[in-house]
Amino acid sequence: MTHVYQTINIVLASCIILIFIYYAVFSPDRSRHPIPSVHTLITGEPTASTGLSRGFSAIMRFRFDEARNYNIYSIRIFLFFLIQFFVRIVILLSGQIVAEMGQSRFVMLDALASGALFIFCFEPFLRDLLRF
Amino acid sequence: MNASSTNTAGMGLGIAGLVLGILSIPFGIMGCTFLFGLVLAILGITLSAVGYSQARQANAQTGLIIAALIISIVGFGFSITRMANSLNQSQIIFEKARDKVEKIQENAEEYGDKIGESYEEAFEEGFKSEYGDDLEATLDQLEKDLESLGDEIKKAGVDIEADVKDFTDEDQARKLGKAAGRALREFVDELNDTTDKE
Secondary structure: OOOHHHHHHOOOOOOOOHHHHHHHHOOOOOOOOOOOOHHHHHHOOOOOOOHHHHHHHHHHHOHHHHHHHEEEOOHHHHHHHHHHHHHHHHHHHHHHHHHHHHHHHHHHHHHHHHHHHHHHHHHHHHHHHHOO | OHHHHOOOOOOHHHHHHHHHHHHHHHHHHHHOOOOHHHHHHHHOOOOOOHHHHHHOOOOOOOHHHHHHHHHHHHHHHHHHHHHHHHHHHHHHHHHHHHHHHHHHHHOOOOOOOOOOHHHHHHHHHOOOOOHOOOHHHHOOOOOOOHHHHHHHHHHHHHHHHHHHOOEEEEHHHHHHHHHHHHHHHHHHHHHHHHHOOO
């Protein structure tokens, strides 16, 4: 596997770990996440992603029912990041398989699968975004 | 010049741009974090553009860098669309709130007028029961009486002025002034007593 593809996977896996650490640090009960909901600040109205931060924090504490109450899509979005994290780790560890398959083909497959998973998991938000 | 370093010119920036672009997409889509996504996308575009320029100058591979640029632009597009959506919604909410406030003001004015009218009617009813006559007619008569009283006072003032001019004795003038002042004070005191009793 080339250095470039390895680097990209390492950086993405690190970013996902940082996201998990962020939500593990801040509790869902007090709702003091530093990054505020800009849409709610501007409009005063909730959006499809309202409660997602609290949902993630609840998932990090294995409180899945509570996470669903905060935001019904929280588990779905969290699974997306979790799957992506494991895929990055697996790709890093299975350099031989990538080399045998041909890197270009593998990268294309990775991009398509990740894109499809993204569209599936974020479909409610995409619908909300494109509804004007 | 080293061939391998030439081939990877701009690659570091391209990788950074790609990662930032990939991260900007999910953050840009969500209403809560679209500003964060916008910042990531702008950084991704900038780094990718600089990396592309470096790669072109060094005749290095640009495939990854172009992919990074495209993904960052997509993330930028999502963030901008979400921002426009939020601003549009805030404008709609503001206009609805303004319409509601205007309606409340109209209703308050209408209610205030109705309250005023009912108080006025109650006052007139109480007045009529005590005084025995219509308030408006009484006020008209009172106005006429005050006007004629005003005319008489004016006339008396003119007469007094004329009399004062004929005085040869300073003491007489002083006595007349005292009498006029006393009469006016008594009149005012009587008027105040009547008002206080009511």
